[in-house]
Amino acid sequence: MENSKDGGLLALIQRKVEELIAFLNQCKRVLMVLRKPTWEEYVNVAKVTGLGICFLGTLGYMIHVPITYLKGLVKGSG
Amino acid sequence: MEEFLRKIRPILEYIPEVKRPEREIPFKEKLKWTGIALILYFIMGTIDLYTGGAQIPPVFEFWQTVTASKIGTLITLGIGPIVTAGIIMQLLVGAEVIKLDLSNPENRALFQGLQKLLAILLSFFEGALFVGAGAFGPLSPLMAILLILQLAIGAILLIYLDEVVSRYGIGSGIGLFIAAGVSQTIFVGAFGPEGYFWKFIDALIQGALRVALEYILPILGTIVVFLIVVYAECLRVEIPLAHGRIRGAVGKYPIKFIYVSNLPVIFTAALFANIQLWAMFLDKIGFPILGRFIEGRPVDGIAYYFTTPYGLSSVLSDPIHAIVYTILMVIFCIIFGIFWVETAGLDAASMARRLGSLNMAIKGFRKSTKAIEQRLKRYIMPITVMSSAFIGLLAALADFTGALGGGTGVLLTVSIVYRLYEQIIQEQISELHPILAKLLRR
Numbered sequence: 328m329e330n331s332k333d334g335g336l337l338a339l340i341q342r343k344v345e346e347l348i349a350f351l352n353q354c355k356r357v358l359m360v361l362r363k364p365t366w367e368e369y370v371n372v373a374k375v376t377g378l379g380i381c382f383l384g385t386l387g388y389m390i391h392v393p394i395t396y397l398k399g400l401v402k403g404s405g
Numbered sequence: 406m407e408e409f410l411r412k413i414r415p416i417l418e419y420i421p422e423v424k425r426p427e428r429e430i431p432f433k434e435k436l437k438w439t440g441i442a443l444i445l446y447f448i449m450g451t452i453d454l455y456t457g458g459a460q461i462p463p464v465f466e467f468w469q470t471v472t473a474s475k476i477g478t479l480i481t482l483g484i485g486p487i488v489t490a491g492i493i494m495q496l497l498v499g500a501e502v503i504k505l506d507l508s509n510p511e512n513r514a515l516f517q518g519l520q521k522l523l524a525i526l527l528s529f530f531e532g533a534l535f536v537g538a539g540a541f542g543p544l545s546p547l548m549a550i551l552l553i554l555q556l557a558i559g560a561i562l563l564i565y566l567d568e569v570v571s572r573y574g575i576g577s578g579i580g581l582f583i584a585a586g587v588s589q590t591i592f593v594g595a596f597g598p599e600g601y602f603w604k605f606i607d608a609l610i611q612g613a614l615r616v617a618l619e620y621i622l623p624i625l626g627t628i629v630v631f632l633i634v635v636y637a638e639c640l641r642v643e644i645p646l647a648h649g650r651i652r653g654a655v656g657k658y659p660i661k662f663i664y665v666s667n668l669p670v671i672f673t674a675a676l677f678a679n680i681q682l683w684a685m686f687l688d689k690i691g692f693p694i695l696g697r698f699i700e701g702r703p704v705d706g707i708a709y710y711f712t713t714p715y716g717l718s719s720v721l722s723d724p725i726h727a728i729v730y731t732i733l734m735v736i737f738c739i740i741f742g743i744f745w746v747e748t749a750g751l752d753a754a755s756m757a758r759r760l761g762s763l764n765m766a767i768k769g770f771r772k773s774t775k776a777i778e779q780r781l782k783r784y785i786m787p788i789t790v791m792s793s794a795f796i797g798l799l800a801a802l803a804d805f806t807g808a809l810g811g812g813t814g815v816l817l818t819v820s821i822v823y824r825l826y827e828q829i830i831q832e833q834i835s836e837l838h839p840i841l842a843k844l845l846r847r
Contacts, residue, residue: 353787357642361662364639372823373635379822380588380631383443387589390447392597398453 742793
């Protein structure tokens with residue numbers, strides 16, 4: 328009874344390891360079909376996201392800074 | 406589980422919600438609604454809470470990035486309750502604790518209704534946690550209740566603002582607020598009244614180079630993280646859908662390498678923030694089981710390892726903490742990534758169905774979704790695990806650079822802004838030539 332339980336355990340570990348190796352192979356296959364962006368594509372995305380962040384950032388800046396300044400005055404004199 | 410949902414269905418119907426649009430909203434109007442929500446979000450960020458003079462100890466920055474919040478203002482909780490509710494639902498449904506087949510729309514509506522109810526309850530609960538954790542110092546009971554109410558109202562307003570954006574605007578409210586919050590932090594942090602950029606120049610003028618370096622590093626960190634994340638965002642995996650017998654891949658199906666979008670990172674970062682909030686609360690009321698705090702900084706227990714070591718100095722001071730944090734970040738991103746793929750219908754089966762329904766005529770490929778599904782299954786799971794692990798690692802390393810708005814913040818903002826751009830393009834196409842849009846809608 329004893330060794331069959333060990334045997335079972337060993338088989339389980341064995342299977343787990345095989346599954347892991349199979350999974351890693353799948354990962355390797357994915358990496359092989361990975362396509363890196365061309366420079367032009369990269370610059371395009373960088374420009375787009377950069378502009379988007381600058382827009383959000385300046386809008387937030389324009390709302391935050393003046394009001395904080397005013398609050399400072401009010402709290403100061405209040 | 407289904408009957409439980411049946412039973413609480415009347416309650417879910419009772420919660421007020423933003424009216425669903427009857428007709429297709431023109432693109433211009435969607436842009437207008439998104440703009441309104443954005444400006445309202447920023448304005449709410451300037452309305453200070455009435456704290457009866459209580460001072461706010463500056464120890465809650467960890468909460469601000471991922472919950473798009475501003476401590477001390479109406480949106481101190483930010484989208485914390487919404488995201489925390491999302492985490493709980495993800496874990497319950499993902500781990501099959503709640504057996505809910507999300508493909509049928511009726512269950513999906515119940516799922517969203519339950520998530521919203523949970524978010525509203527959490528608004529009050531997290532407000533109490535904040536007050537209990539000493540965010541406003543010692544308070545009289547009346548003042549505490551008044552503060553919890555203000556915090557809850559602010560969070561609930563954001564819940565409905567998020568719904569407005571999701572139904573009438575472009576993209577999701579959560580994404581918009583996080584991107585807006587981080588972008589604002591970057592600009593105000595760099596060019597604001599005590600902006601790092603001005604301090605950098607002053608230090609340069611006075612010739613104090615070491616000090617100047619200290620001020621310019623966060624700005625450089627932000628730019629470096631931005632450039633790396635943009636590169637990661639462009640990576641595509643082209644799944645060859647060719648039939649074995651035909652040499653050479655005939656059909657290529659490009660999938661973004663960052664396949665799981667950024668919700669797993671949002672959930673992971675929000676989970677870490679919640680753990681720290683809980684730890685602070687427990688420490689305050691005398692049961693430091695999650696860790697003890699000294700002036701708001703965790704010194705031991707699991708809370709210590711769940712905090713983000715911002716900036717190189719903190720990483721160098723305790724590298725073990727940084728390594729453990731990175732490993733935790735990767736593990737949780739993978740867990741949430743896998744759950745997200747199932748609940749959001751990005752798994753191989755639904756993907757194949759969509760491909761099949763697009764009657765993707767792939768030469769030599771029997772147009773049975775089963776065949777496509779088999780092929781996709783071999784790719785989707787590895788991509789999910791790898792991209793989740795990759796984002797988790799990237800987010801952790803980005804945090805170490807001490808970038809303005811936090812490395813994770815910049816990472817999220819870049820992918821959110823890019824997704825918004827993609828959706829704007831998609832909207833414009835469907836406006837100009839609807840037939841093409843139907844084909845393109847993957």
